[in-house]
Each structure stands twice: as structure tokens, then as C-alpha cells.
Amino acid sequence: MLLMPQRDWQWIYNDSYGVLSVSLGSDMEFLTPYKTKALIPDALATTEFNVEHAKFYIEFIERIGKSLNIADAVRVQLALNATAAHFLLKPQMPKSWFFETSAVCVYSELGKVFQLKCQGEVVQVLVVESNIQASLVMLLSPELHLSDSKAMRQFDCIKVMNDRLHPLKANRQIAAA
Template sequence: MLKPNDAWRWYFDNTSNSLMLDLGDDMVFRVAVNAKHLIPDAFSSSPFSVEDASLFQRLTEPLSNLSLSGPRQAELALNAVAAYRFHKPVLPKSWFFEPQQDTIATPEWGQIVELTSQTGDRAPFIIIENAGSASLCMLAREADFELSANKKMAFCGAIKVMNDRLSQPICQTNSQKGRFALVG
């Protein structure tokens, strides 16, 4: 996986109408979040912050549990960080998803949950942000996700859903596991 450094910079590229991350060494990453879903801060250049780097690193372990290649894990992690930092608040679109009986009380950043669409498609999603009763989630599967008969979501697509649609976490970040070892 990539190692963040203090030379990385977020900027908006008007030519491609996309948020970008300059990784140095002539490498540029194009963020999957549509320009219409970006907050105003995304249109100004800013450094890849210490918080951004921390969020990126926290995803390393849970993403390693998914059947994605290393480059795809890095792509997903960078898109998740970008969405956390720059995605506008949006309304939930829960009607695409089946309610779950055993749900998460308080979803947290980086948890990987499963969502099931009304069409029966199931896929892992990363929790980007919990807004109380709903969470912004990002598709963590390379294949398109079928929301309905005529609507699909692509890899790294973000959608907000009510928390009663989220399954129990598939994978957890280090901060959600026990912090103490039993000695003895």
C-alpha cells in the first residue's frame, strides 16, 4: 500500500472537473467523488493532512480482508479519505436497500458492513461517516452494485443510507478491537 507523506496535496483540476491528489513523482490520483458532491473547500489546494494520513492508515487492516488487489485497496482507501473530508452532506437513499434485523448501534469510520439491495445484490461497503441515524457508505467491491433494475453503482461510489440497512461489521479497524492483551 502507498505510504502518505507531507508532499501530498489535494487540488481541483478544472480540465477533468475532478478532485485530485498529487502524490509526487509525477503521480496523480483522481478522486471518484463527483464534483457536484464536493464541499467548497475541495476547490482550493490543501495538504494531505496528518488526519488524512491517519484515516488512510486505519483502513489498511480492514481492507486487507477484502478480495481486492493492493492497488485497488489503496484506491479505495484514498477515495474513502477524500469522501470523509470533502463529500457534501446528502440525504439518505435507503429505499434501494433491505432493512436488517441485527444492525449496528453506532457505525464508525472504516467499518466494513454489507448492504443488500431490493434486487438481492449484496456487497461490502465502508462506513465513511455516521450522521446519527444514517451513514455515508462507499462501495468496496470492484463489480458494479445493482441498486435497482435500471440503476447501478460503481466501485468507490458513495451513498447515504439509514443505519437500519447496515449489517453487523464484516471487518473492524484496530480502534474497534480490544486494546489490552491478556497476560498470564
């Protein structure tokens, strides 16, 4: 079942868990993975889940429904995390040096899935924010080691130049006549 935004939804910083959360009414709360150091100052105060957030959330739900064959609950989880990342994470500079350059020119857009290649590891990412040169992407894979001392966990976001985004391999069937 897809959750649709309601008037009583709001962003709350959950002190108990040390992460941003979305209050989905009186009896439900969704915890994002985003901690204080990654959030803009406004995210630390209770803020409404406004019309702009709802519009982004609904558009994201629709887009990922076309690109990923996943359960509704996972779509909601991705869309809530993406909405939080898009509106409440601090702006980032691209950190492309961790990733291999792609030999294929890609068109990055919201909700599109790509691969990133880092030290022989290949992971899937989902575009949360895109412009002509760079994209903010959310890690779909469980984990990614960027270096000996730095790692990303599922749903963490990183900004990369679009030339680092590798298209997914399409499964093609060739019929011989």
C-alpha cells in the same frame, strides 16, 4: 507496496477529467471518482493533504487490512477514496428507502464491510463514516442500480441508516463429533 503520506501530497481538482485527485508528488496523481457536484467548495481549490487526512488514511489502511484480504494497491486505492469521501464530499442525508431493512442489528464502524440489498441485488459496501444512526458507505461492487434512472458505480458513496446494513455471511465449519 503501501503508499504512506508525504509532505508534498495535496488535493487538486483535475479539470481534464472533471474529478478530485490527489497529487502524490511530482510524478504521480491518483484520480478519485468524485465530481464537482458531490464535492464541498474547498475541494475545488488546491488543498494540502494535512495531518488529519494522513491520520485518517493510515488508520483506514490498517482497518481494512484486518477486514479484507486484498492487495496493497487496492488498499491504497480504497483508503485514498475513503479519505476524499470523508473530508471532501458534501454532507448527505440518508437515502435508506432504496434498501431492504436488515433483521440483524449491526455495529457500524470505520472500515467495516457490509452488504446492502436493493431490488433483489446484493452488493458489498465499506463504511467510510459512521455514527449511531447512519453510515456513509462506499460501494465495493462494480455497480448498483437503485432505480430505473439512478445507479451507483464502484467507489460511489451513499449514506444509509444503520438498520439497512446486513452483516456478511460468515463461512462456518461445523465439526460433528
